[in-house]
Amino acid sequence: MVEVNLWSGLRPFADGHDRVEVEARTVGEMLTRLQEAYPGLTPAIEAGVSVAVDGKIIASSLTEPIYPDSEIYLLQRLRGG
């Protein structure tokens, strides 16, 4: 299991939690499991999210590995000018 930290605005869609656990080995799996466990998160995830894994910000890739002790934060998708 990995622990995923959600930004506070997502709490209403995850039964009031801002930290949830899912079984996953990659960023893509983690996002899929999150949507299965909390379907209310789907619009936000489909609108685009980035993920911080152990301090490294993954802007869009789904294949980046994650580990049971990884620190994971969901962030709104990054873009720039």
Place this chain on the structure above:
Amino acid sequence: MAYDDVKTGEFKVVGTRPNRPDGIDKVTGRAKFGADATAPGMLHAAILRSPHAHARIVKIDTSKAEALKGVKAVVTRADFATGLTGENWNILENVMAGDTALYDGHAVAAVAATSALIARDAMKLIKVDYEVLPHVTDVDKAMAADAPILREGAADKSVPAGLHPNVVRYHESGHGDVAAGFAAADLVIEDSFRTEATHQGYIEPHACLAQMGGDGKGEIWCCTQGHFNVQKVCAALVGTETSQLRVTASEIGGGFGGKTAVFIEPVALALARKANRPVKLVMNRADVFRASGPTSSTSMDIKIGMTKDGKITAAQGVFRLQGGAFPGAPMEFTAMCAFAPYALENVHQVGYDVMSNRPKQAAYRAPGSPMAAFAVESVIDELCNELGLDPIDVRLKNASKQGTKASFGPTWDRIGLVETLEAAKAHPHYAAPLKKGQGRGISCGFWFNHGGETAVSLALSEDGTVAISVGTPDIGGSRASMGQMAAEELGIPYENIRTTIADTATLGYNEISHGSRVTYASGLATIKAARDAKKKLCARAAAKWGIDADAVSWVDGCAVPSGPNAGDFDPMPLEKITKSMGRTGGPIVGHYEATPEGAGVSFATHIVDAEVDPETGSTKVVRYTVVQDAGKAIHPTYVEGQFQGGAAQGIGWALNEEYIYGEDGRLQNAGFLDYRIPVASDLPMIDTVIVEVPNPGHPYGVRGVGETSICPPLAAIANAVSAAAGVRLHELPMSPPRILAALDAQADG
């Protein structure tokens, strides 16, 4: 990144300052920009725009325009794809209005004719019946209960119940207990700030040439920061397949984020398809202001608590951004960047994305971050003043560093904020005496930076020279940087390499040149493509020598045996291998395609001295120093240029630039006479200090530098102006009337 990927030892080419490869083209006028494209039989186009801030389009009669001699096509919304959803629908709605004009300047029809003059005359013959609707252009008023609604149902599910329908997205993040943090503070300051929308101010207006025949195959030449994105969006908006459209990026006369968006290319393409002739479309300056993206305007509330010795105990911010008539104001970045420079136990930030009757906002260097820094760093300055603390010492005391927790959650990897603060403190500028009437301001700033989809090809020629094809338009000197990184890897002279921005048919998809990503991501891909080519070169030498490819290394531009056991062979130079490559296995080309995900974040610290004339309210920036972490500066002159450019644009944003709307909702200053960007005589020489804290996610340690430089200026200048004027400025721009009003208010008590 694997340890073996990271270069160790001394650089030979990286870090030097070779001549820019586009220099002669640009000073002689040979460089081809967007408006330079021509084609046989080319038509000229013009776009009719709404004079109203908000109006229902009752009817459009194009018959008289179509009857005018020389007119070959007229398009309205009916000539574009239907059934689009999501962002494609938003872009189409912005490119060509549907049933409602949503802002002054919103496109409602377009004409292609045999001359630009006829196109403009025809435009005047198009009759549009409008039903004028109530409008709103101010962010706070757009959130008020009585504000006119731009579009029902535009809000996504993030928006809490009870907010006005113009609030379309919501962000909330943070950690700790801010109430307890404020209770533990010796001083709490709460203040509100506003910034006006500013334009990126690129000197080259949007321009394109499009053609599309009856076979459904099309081509576009345009000035853009992302021609692969132009291809994708245009294909969707005119309803064709992406691969049937080839897009070539011209030289670019500035973008700064504003050319990440698509405005005119789909219109030119629709006209070209209808006329079956090439169509050229060039915006004039007024159109650029009225209908291409400025920044968001903002309204922000900040509260910060501090102990007497300068420790921040809690911080919270509310950030309201209007992004024009569509969702997308970058309020989540404003919120996440606001307190990023500080390691805080208790922090809370909220963002609102608000629609109003203004043009759709577009990115502008670190979208959302400069405004946040203005508000937060102003309050930190107020706290330092009240508590009698040194502003750099306070920032050092609270600075984010490796292992501390970011205000938006994650634990920081290796970052260089402390190094920029220490370098700023040690800089002679910080200790220099000020004259009467002058004030000094400090600010930090933060930006994420980005990686993104990237493909690079590196082809070797028979004579040993190298052609690099990249898919990211060169908006800041990247052709030079790519050449340097390839030269470093291959061990050949920089002059032997030419880098070209390839069209969409040549490479795999490349994300837009945005997010300060090009030197990082295309640079990483160039290094990997060069390493791929080196591997192939070594294999050719190994075959010639009759040894294993693994027994050959690449050293200083030559294949050499890896060690004494590999055999005794003279080094084989690159040009000797390429000379016979056609007969030893065929062309040698290095490739790399990936989505690099190790873009290192970047911090900066700026020092500004400003002088305020209390009689006129005018401000002069008399000294400016930028200190920023570049990770590794590939071409230091370009890096310094990015630092200086960000500071110069920040000076304009802070002091003069603003969108001014009349009561009628029309833009009052759509030209450079009334929208005042800084000119050379307004600016001091901007000093720069390059800090290099390597990014572990790049083989050479590169961090993007193009955006962070515009994060601190608004705040640093505001702090300097407030110190010089003796009164806190809360609203940008700090134009002479605003400064005089602040001085008058202070005098009135």
